[in-house]
Amino acid sequence: MKIENTFLIKNKLGLHARAATVLAQLAMQFDASIMLHQDDKCAEGDSVLALMLLESSQGKEVRVVCEGPDAQKALDAIGELIADRFHETE
Amino acid sequence: MKLSELITKDCAKAAVLFTSKKRVLEYLSELAQQQIEGINQHDILDALLAREKLGSTGIGKGVALPHGRLIGIEKPIVMLLTNQEPIDYDAIDNRPVDIFVGLIVPDGEHQAHLQTLAAIADKLRDKDYCRRLRQAQTDEALFEVLDN
Numbered sequence: 001m002k003i004e005n006t007f008l009i010k011n012k013l014g015l016h017a018r019a020a021t022v023l024a025q026l027a028m029q030f031d032a033s034i035m036l037h038q039d040d041k042c043a044e045g046d047s048v049l050a051l052m053l054l055e056s057s058q059g060k061e062v063r064v065v066c067e068g069p070d071a072q073k074a075l076d077a078i079g080e081l082i083a084d085r086f087h088e089t090e
Numbered sequence: 091m092k093l094s095e096l097i098t099k100d101c102a103k104a105a106v107l108f109t110s111k112k113r114v115l116e117y118l119s120e121l122a123q124q125q126i127e128g129i130n131q132h133d134i135l136d137a138l139l140a141r142e143k144l145g146s147t148g149i150g151k152g153v154a155l156p157h158g159r160l161i162g163i164e165k166p167i168v169m170l171l172t173n174q175e176p177i178d179y180d181a182i183d184n185r186p187v188d189i190f191v192g193l194i195v196p197d198g199e200h201q202a203h204l205q206t207l208a209a210i211a212d213k214l215r216d217k218d219y220c221r222r223l224r225q226a227q228t229d230e231a232l233f234e235v236l237d238n
Contacts, residue, residue, distance in 0.1 A: 017157065017207060018145060021145060024149075048149035049149065049211040055207075
């Protein structure tokens, strides 16, 4: 199963090192291949370095594509994390 | 952005011999302090330690990006250390770490900070590049590897 959704980066700091780390740690938990796309760049969801390369800042939209047995669970969890500003306060 | 433009020669240290995370952070704060006048080494160390408390900056594959935000500096200070032996760093993949890219960034500059991180990530993502960093045995050799 391959599914995708687009999410808005809401936290002030964007996909900085800590946010990228939290996202990668979450992505590692699922039996799914997870890719994030922004503009013409893409990154593996479980690689902190790749995620930082997206330079996703506040207000950017990222498209998350998940494939595999846990695809739906992974997509939901990642959507929730981004919506929750990576647990950051602003 | 070239890494040799971010990291000055005296901020690239090859094959150092530290045995703990704390010692690495202390050394980075010492190096950073030499780059900026009027900033207290303890403030730099506190910023680095505070960041580690939020979660380890050991991002996996033997690499860590210890960093902190500091008020009163104008441009980021970027440092590169390679340690002789990988050390325990509570990294997210539980692997020990031997490549450290230290970052002290001005408070507030979020977009610029993301660009700096991306420039570093772009290089470190390459396994071969990391291998060359690890192989460099002198500071000069390490600096030579930076953009290659």
